[in-house]
Amino acid sequence: MYAIVRGPLVWIAILVFILGTAFQVYRFYALTRRKAALALAPVSPPPPGPAPAEPVPVVEEVPLSLVQRLRLSILGTSPVTIAVTSVFHVCLVLLPLFVLGHNVLMDMAWEISLVSLPEALADALTVVVMAGGAFFLGRRLFYPRVRAITSAYDYVVLALATTPFVTGFLAFHHLFDYDTVIFLHMLSGELMLMAIPFTKLVHMPFFIINRFVLVHENSFGRGGHRVWR
Amino acid sequence: MNDANTAAVDCEAIRAILDQRKDQMQLALKVCAHCSLCAESCFLFQVHDGDPRYMPSHKFINSLGKLYRRKGRVSREELEEIKEIVWRRCVLCTRCYCPLGVDIPEMIALTRSICRSQNVFFQYEDLPQV
Numbered sequence: 001m002y003a004i005v006r007g008p009l010v011w012i013a014i015l016v017f018i019l020g021t022a023f024q025v026y027r028f029y030a031l032t033r034r035k036a037a038l039a040l041a042p043v044s045p046p047p048p049g050p051a052p053a054e055p056v057p058v059v060e061e062v063p064l065s066l067v068q069r070l071r072l073s074i075l076g077t078s079p080v081t082i083a084v085t086s087v088f089h090v091c092l093v094l095l096p097l098f099v100l101g102h103n104v105l106m107d108m109a110w111e112i113s114l115v116s117l118p119e120a121l122a123d124a125l126t127v128v129v130m131a132g133g134a135f136f137l138g139r140r141l142f143y144p145r146v147r148a149i150t151s152a153y154d155y156v157v158l159a160l161a162t163t164p165f166v167t168g169f170l171a172f173h174h175l176f177d178y179d180t181v182i183f184l185h186m187l188s189g190e191l192m193l194m195a196i197p198f199t200k201l202v203h204m205p206f207f208i209i210n211r212f213v214l215v216h217e218n219s220f221g222r223g224g225h226r227v228w229r
Numbered sequence: 230m231n232d233a234n235t236a237a238v239d240c241e242a243i244r245a246i247l248d249q250r251k252d253q254m255q256l257a258l259k260v261c262a263h264c265s266l267c268a269e270s271c272f273l274f275q276v277h278d279g280d281p282r283y284m285p286s287h288k289f290i291n292s293l294g295k296l297y298r299r300k301g302r303v304s305r306e307e308l309e310e311i312k313e314i315v316w317r318r319c320v321l322c323t324r325c326y327c328p329l330g331v332d333i334p335e336m337i338a339l340t341r342s343i344c345r346s347q348n349v350f351f352q353y354e355d356l357p358q359v
Contacts (some may be wrong), residue, residue: 027252027256028256031252031253074266074269074270074326074328077269078269079264081264081266082266085264097294102343139265143265144279145265145268145279145284145287146263146264146265147281147283148281148282148284148287149263149265149281149284149286149287149290151261154263199259200259200260200261200262200263202259203254203260203261203262203329206256206329206330207258207329207330209330210260210329210331211329211330214330216330216332218287218326218330219330228253
């Protein structure tokens with residue numbers, strides 16, 4: 001079992017993650033089409049007539065200041081959650097790529113590696129991810145509005161996302177039986193990778209697609225260019 | 230498996246409507262992270278003192294989400310409950326905001342269509358008379 005988790009399952013997990021995500025993105029493109037440019041009929045000028053006695057008053061739109069706009073956004077309504085979720089997600093996605101141990105394994109497998117973070121910093125960021133996970137668990141358990149839409153599935157997904165970091169922390173500090181902990185670390189990491197395209201974790205690629213590619217009132221960037229068929 | 234009394238509902242007709250939009254809607258339901266950050270964007274949530282039932286995600290999870298989970302097999306009583314959600318707890322003002330870009334009004338509008346297909350819809354006579 002250990003040999004499977006350490007060997008073939010790593011490649012299977014990476015393949016499932018890449019192919020599964022590619023499939024979801026392909027399906028999105030199959031279900032959408034490029035938005036056609038608006039074809040407007042030319043507007044003919046109004047017929048000449050007597051000039052209005054009084055000019056129609058024009059109400060000037062006063063743009064909101066940046067501070068006002070931020071106060072109205074979710075950053076203004078939920079500042080703590082937005083701060084925690086931003087840090088949590090950045091660390092969750094990037095940290096595994098820049099951990100020394102992972103880079104050593106990549107170097108052994110492919111003879112390539114990325115820049116490695118100092119081990120103390122990687123360890124501290126792992127604690128940040130675990131603290132973020134604890135924050136989300138607390139919201140699910142104690143915040144009425146989150147509890148109202150929480151099911152067992154949400155706890156499973158939260159566990160899937162955070163277990164690789166908890167076990168990575170335990171393995172780094174050699175807490176509990178190392179062999180068991182590192183086995184669980186590899187297994188949980190592989191399960192998380194494979195779960196991304198097929199569970200709620202699919203919000204990872206679709207955050208980008210929904211906000212940058214779809215034509216949407218709240219699109220970022222140039223406003224998106226695809227609409228549902 | 231559910232034991233809803235579906236005799237008075239044309240479940241096949243509901244299923245047909247659900248299937249037409251299945252890929253898009255099930256993707257939207259899946260992308261929802263159940264984060265509750267959409268709550269404050271609903272003015273009805275705010276005027277009801279933060280009652281979670283008025284949260285946009287709570288509305289689509291318990292209406293369209295329920296219809297997909299049940300594959301359209303719902304009772305007339307359940308359709309009446311869904312009617313309450315998609316007409317009385319939502320006015321389709323389209324102001325709800327999802328940080329993950331889920332199109333919530335589209336989901337509520339589809340649910341209303343499904344209710345109408347079963348002759349379930351909001352009537353002003355349903356409102357308490359004052």
